[in-house]
Amino acid sequence: MRFLLRRLGFFVLTLWAAMTLNFFIPRMMPGNPAQAIKAQLNHSGHIASPAQLNALLASYGFDPHAGLLGQYLTYLKDMVTFDWGVSIGGSSLGTPVRKLIAQALPWTLGLVGTTTVMAFLLGTLIGIVAGWRRGGLIDGVVPPVFVVTSALPYFLVALVAIALLANGPHAPFPNDQNYDIGLQPSWSGQFIGNVLKHAVLPAASILITAIGGWILTMRNNMISTLGEDYVRMARAKGLSNRRIMFGYTARNAFLPNLSGFAMSLGFVVAGTILVEYVFNYPGLGHMFYVATASIDYPLLQVLFMLVTVTVLVCVLLCDFAVFLLDPRARAKG
């Protein structure tokens, strides 16, 4: 129990520290929102004085003259109360941050979340089998292939996929968007089918590049665990292969991978900017980029906060899982 309490206390402290950094880091970037908006207005044929720029920003809830401390306290309060304000970035000026997030989050969770979980599960499974039959056919072919693909940048895989499968009038897959333009979102089979069709190529390119890492680490963990005394003991007891494979070896080999998985789950929320770019897929990764480029403090700090919170929550959950899976952690606690 002390273990859990300590973990919780640590979680709260880290969260506060991270949120504080999230507030100050964007404000240390060069430039300020007034300049970003001024640049945009200049390019687009508007004429606005500095006083007007400030009036404009003020009406969107950003007061450039408020002190940093005041802004910080308001920020903490807003984050906790989910009162996230409106965007002050160039192309989304005035849109509530909550609406922006709500539009992008499901697509990111759907695409990146699913593929991350799939990559982890598949990779771990292949790793277990490959490690168990070390030197066998699967071990000889699958890990090397995926190690090579995981070294490819995923936008490259994505571009090759588009060139091969989504180019031209009769291509089997669409090259962009999350669903055909003109379709109305609904729970109909046609719409869901369309969404899935649009997700195939982006998901495949993430999967192909992400899976190799899991396979390799799982395989190596398996092999070193197979050399442990308790595995030999299990064999001596005459347990079934399946039981030794999953109950003895994989269960222990799996632990180091679990925290890696927790981290990568947390970063799902950050999206995959390159895949979103190439496939014109409307997710959070791309939003991150746009918010940074347009010095959109309200949107940026919420995005940062979401990543921080999910990473920390996932790591916390992972700690709890290890607590359940690993008797040694319980004993120490």
Next chain:
Amino acid sequence: MRRMKGAAIAVSVGLLAAACGGSSHNSSNNTGSSSPTGGASGTVASPNGSASGGSGAPASHKQGGTVTISNEAGQNWTCQFNPFNPAVNSLSVGFVYEPLVYVNSLKAGAETPMLASSYKWSDDKKSITFTIRDGVKWNDGQPMTADDVAFTFNLIKQKPSLDLYSLFTGAGLQTVTANGNQVTMTFSDNAQTYFYLFAGQVGIVPKHIWSTGDAAAKPDTWEDPNPVGTGPFMVNPCKPNNITYTANPNFWMPGEPFIKTVQYPAYLDNGPANLDLANGKAQWGGQYIPNIDAAYKAKNKDNNYWFPPMTNVALIPNLDPSHKATSTLAVRQAIAAALDREKISQLGESGYQPAANQTGIVTPTFNKYFDSAALASSGYDKPNVDKAKQLLASAGYGPDKPLKLSVITVSGYTDWDASLAVIKDQLKAIGIDLTIQDLEGQTYDDKLFKGNFDLAYGPQLSGGPSPYYELRQLLYSKNSAPIGTDASTNYERYINADVDKLFDQYATADDAGQVSIIKQIEAHMISDVPFIPTTESVDWYQYNTTDLQGWPTKDDAYAQPAPWNYPDDEQVLLHLYSKSAQK
């Protein structure tokens, strides 16, 4: 105007696929059209339901067909259509909201009456009376009246953050009153040069919507999700990944618009946007497409493009005495003499952006104002390395004392990088060692605005229907500011009382007088070299003629052609028709 948008990411992506490049405009990039001279004429004839002033009335066509726009938005649509929100007004003004008069920058400010059927200036040009067109309805069926027009401007007056064109602070607009079907505006000064802003750019909004509820309480931040306007299209519906506009059945021009539907997908990046244009999924583009002849034109015989030049891309020297080299005239003259602009255009911009010249006049768009004789006699019309070396020597620099300068540019604008590489080479030949500083957007803006640079590549301003608008932004002393403070648009900090006086006289001059004033300003551009134009920034524009006809072309430049040009987009949409719908 912005040409190379997108980060290193987009650029590295572009390495692989020819169709994916790292550049283009933001959706809200509009080159403000402006009226200069045309305003002198007093009244304009009624259009007879025609859409265009310049090119003659489009013949009548049957309705039908769809046009899909490909223009990188960089972000999903927010489905806000407030015409006073600078982030989204390019999606509503033109499509849904209309100005009083359409002013064509490409045709020296040729005018087409829209919501105002005619107008009349007072003799001193301090007041103007518009006659508001009869029989115009809002797309909810209510009639549009002079009251609505006066209401729109008074709303802007009450709420300074709506005044995106500084009408009440800069242009001297004082009162706007409606009387019957007439609207009168009074100004504190001659307002001729501001005509294109108040008559040509401001979209008129309905009083019955904007005087109640959220719209009245917060007109600047109201989302306006279902815009009620008089324009040819209605939003129906908007989704984050696509806006569908459908024809407005109440539109005041009989039989218009010929096109039934406009699809405007939200492209996050150039790659997909360019691919969709090349394969015909989208027909109307405002995109920078690298290697356009192979990546776009060769893909379909009906794919066409045209890039009309509008403003200057230039080396902007820091004229403040704290920057010793660039504030020395001989150094600037040497740079201006050394540059081979033709080569910069060919090698840096693949010829898409034509070469600029030292007068600052964008040709051929503004040929009327261009003093080619003065340019020829100045010697800046062709590169002259020997002269440049002499000039540099006279400033005290030479092979034994090389001049080191740095130039700031925006990282990710790959065409600018290529141009600067050419410039660096050309300056090396005369003994200037140029360092290129690729800065990320915000840092670049900060340095540019505050005057923290030797040379800057830019300036990405918008023009108007005469060179006056761009040159005034860059050269008028009131647009400058001390080093360390954000300058409005005069980033080089050029201060010359004679030039100021010329700008002040421009408004009251007649047509010939205005041409003569611009030519005198050109003389200052040549003698003072306040900035050094290299290439001419263009409107990117692609169009496909398989099903759609009526596009603006080089020979029929009835409007600025890019989909992000507003309210010009309305003129294009009113000319377009579908071939298949005519059968």
